[in-house]
Amino acid sequence: MGKMPHWADIVLIPLISLLLAAVLSSLVILAIGENPIAAFKLMVDGALMRSAGWGYTLYYATNFMFTGLAVAVAFHARMFNIGGEGQAMLGGLGVAFACLYIPWPHWSIAILGASTAAALFGAFWALIPAYLQAKRGSHIVITTIMFNFIAAALLNYFLVNVLRPPRSMDPATAKFPEPTHLPSFQDMFSTAENPLFRGAPANVTFFIAVAACFLVWFLIWRTKLGYEIRAFGFSESGAKYAGISPVRITVIAMLISGALAGLMSVNTTMGESERLVLNSTEGAGFIGIAVALMGRSHPFGVFLAAILFGFLYQGGAELALWTDIPRELIVVIQALVILFTGALDNMVRMPLEKLFLALRKGDA
């Protein structure tokens, strides 16, 4: 605390980390005989210079915002929720049930119903590990990651044996009925003479994600519950002394976390594929951890980090489409960003703190 100015903490450190990751990625790309500048240009052109590119970037970012917020809320209560993946899978199941079995008249009502179902299913999946942590002391990291596998098996069972339309080979539900289709950015912003976001999957759920960022900020910093969550996170014994029930906070924080992770599937399932596929979460639950780390568990930081990761995903897709850079290397580039911004945070932070301390001494 107070070792360096706030702006350095939230702007300078991520920026330097990103730069380091970019340099290392360039070396990797050079090593396989491709041109890193052309590759970077391709990523930027493909992800940010076309409206359809933005459509994809924001679509991925929507996923990462939800899962990033989920991890961030749990972090504030000093819990590590690695179960975002499983909670999102269950959320997807909730969305599928809501969309397939309830005849919604209009998407605006359907999205409310489906979001509620997604949040409830996700929260339910977080409730059991939360209870085990609070009452039995079973470590939440272990239980949530185990629940990911249970969720995968459960989802597989439902898709293969219950929800799959007859004759179809794909373990996926039928298409959701027409009234539940969410308006995409293309529907919302395109005009006849100016087509925008053509074919891109970004949809109205993005605005829910942005609203969720704001609500989480409000919850954590402006409500009594948020204060309790943070107090519990700083010091469990201190919180207890102040009359905050550890069981209650553990369970509530995990419920909120699970609900946020579950909401992610509204975007992928209802917004993009308009049916539930087996692989609808595709690792966003884990990326959420990196997003929360990079965003310093602050909703605004999560928002920015989510967009960065959205850019990496969409830019990576462009690389895969038009260059010979193999898919594994694109994962390497994404991993380097995670490594530098998340895991190796102190590598940048410590020298920088020293530098600022030295500068301040110089002033004094």
Add this chain to the structure above:
Amino acid sequence: MTLMQKFLGAAAGIALSAGAVMAEPALIFDLGGKFDKSFNEAAFNGAQRWAEETGGKFLEIELQSEAQREQALRRFAEAGANPVITTGFAFATPVETVAPDYPDTKFVNIDGWMPEVPGNVQLIGFQEHQGSYLVGMMAAMASKTGTVGFIGGMDIPLIRHFGCGYAQGAKAVNPDIKIVANMTGTTPAAWNDPVKGSELTKAQISQGADVVYAAAGGTGVGVLQTAADENILSIGVDSNQNHLHPGKVLTSMLKRVDVAVYNSMKAGDAMETGGFTILGLAEEGVGVAYDDNNAPLVSDDMRAAVAAAREQIISGDLEVVAYYANDSCPAHDF
């Protein structure tokens, strides 16, 4: 083609919208990845063969995420690629959605199923249960313990379909045979988990299995390895895998994805679309692999029995029940 040329070409293609500017075919691999030694690799080999024979080029992409399915289809179609070939049943719905937007582009999907096939889409399917039936017969004839194993990749209907044909073939030879069947997992990771494949093989050996059939993509590499190490027989899938452990792999159930891709690329824009192509034993779309590597393992009886059954299946005298017919298997409960 250099990176820049490719990029400019792509940009030009987009600018000219969906015209057949450069009628390069495109091949989109499913999430399993290009080099799975099995399904996707067979598709790649077919494309490679086409490229070598014609000197042509093809665009390709290995997907990383679900949302990229539609994206890759659209971007390739917009860049003028024709035909756009997709591997894997998971592409059926995206192709169905995208195809009507690009009427001048032809799309191919291997393994998929659609209720109504758009006019510019061709679906290619294989009668995997027929080929699996034949290798099931061989397994039962080669087994000394009266127990044969089946190791599937991900637990989805397609893989049960393989296992069901296998079980029927084994039971046709020996009605009392015991069939041990395991699936590697319930997530896409099950397609590429050779370690788990190896463990499952050991578990099946301890239950008495002495022939194991792997229908598990990259996981099968571990199955075949362990079977060879433990001195039992294994059966490969999709590509001819006999050469991986000569003298230890009884045979491979061939699924000629390479031929399907090669033929589609060769036909190019002239390809017939709007329906299903079903490749079974009669079309040599599926079959049993015989080569020098497994010659000592295959007895004359086996050859004769397989040949007879093959004839019967082609003529329709023998019907192998497809798992899809009523989502259940008469010979084994999965």
